[in-house]
Amino acid sequence: MEKSPGKLGRIVLVPCPAQGHLSPILQLGAVLHSQYGLSITVVHTNFNFPKNQPPPFRFISMPDHLSDEDISSNDFINVMSKLNINCKVPFRDVLGNLVQQAGGEEAGVACVIYDGVMHFPEEVARELGIQSMVFRTLCAGNIRIYKEYPRLVKEGYIPVHESKSLDDVPGLHPLRLKDLPVYKLKGYEGLLRLLEKACETGSSSTIIINTTEALDREALMELQKQHHIPVLAVGPLHKIAPPVSSSLLEEDGNCIRWLDKQAKNSVLYVSIGSIASVDEKELIEMAWGLANSKQPFLWVIRPGSVCGSEWTELLPEGFNESIRERGLIIKWAPQKEVLAHESTGGFWSHCGWNSTLESISEGVPMICTPSFGDQRVNTRYLCHVWKVGIVVENMERKEIDKAVRKLMVGEEGEMVRQRMMELKTRVDCSIKEGGSSDNSLHELVNLIPSV
């Protein structure tokens, strides 16, 4: 398919202010700018406003009226619900100004692309007569559940009873009830309310998803049946976009020099992403599991991610001596670089969707310990469908030690690694010229109105 000619026009991106949401929407913006010539304006909440505002983007901050209590609560559902109410008027002001400024050097606003957990940008765009598209940062296998929740509640599957947790979810193969994001979630009704709204695409013309048919084909087909507008899988965007620096935390580049000194495929990279946390007991089990496995590791302990401590204070006595040079602990990694490094042979992850895509894209097999949200869905696909991961159900040192050895030096690990390489190849094909994601990207650009 031929590339569309450069389009003049401005895309207004409205990210959800969390690392795992911000990066992919900026990657989408970078693709639309670099390959199709569109101008990109990012309208971001004051909360988590990026210190780094990489060109070619123009960033505008918008008041969000979150209280200190909201911010410190770490309650994603509450924060999202508040943003959806508080940001509507400020966003209308910003978008209205952008529309008024258009003309001369300023490109007119062609389209608003907003993160799917928020609905206020769609309402505002509709009121101002501007087209909008919804962008989703999770896999289709997870998004397709949204519309099924009311049925699952009605049929008594939700809330999930522990005795039924291993049962299949009717109509949602390959998921079991314990894979659902609402499993063991206190106040799950709040999530259901948020997702009910997130399902309503309103006047949006298109659903864009950072996934690929190579991973998510069946779920994408199901999603397309649920919606009357095009559902376009255009990912993995980080492999299509020129590099965009979107990290909210400072990356420790020294770990790359440490990786340079390690043997090929020998290092296990460990990270639980930007939101998940562990308690002291889990930290101690992780530490001894890693130490006892005797495998080299690079461990990201994000400041604040261990409950009750600032950083590494709660690591057990004797741990540092026992690992000596074999392990490196850092605060935040340049993760994509780490996964692309030839010394990295495995990724023990919480299985956020970005981490999942980033690991698959580099052919790095995984150990999966999901914590909340879509992470259990991703884990189910990784371990059960694609068979490129090994699950650690309990943060328990013996189970961790066993899984690490199995993946890094065991025969089974070798097979998992091979399957991951095959999966990577299929994903690579989907982003090449004429691949499914490449085609969807052209289709998306053709759907953006000219101004």
Ligand code: UDP
């Ligand atoms: N990440 C990073 N450095 C780290 C840990 C994570 O750059 O030390 C990035 C990672 O590359 C990914 C994002 O943070 O793009 C995490 O997103 P994900 O969807 O995996 O999980 P979330 O943080 O949303 O739970």
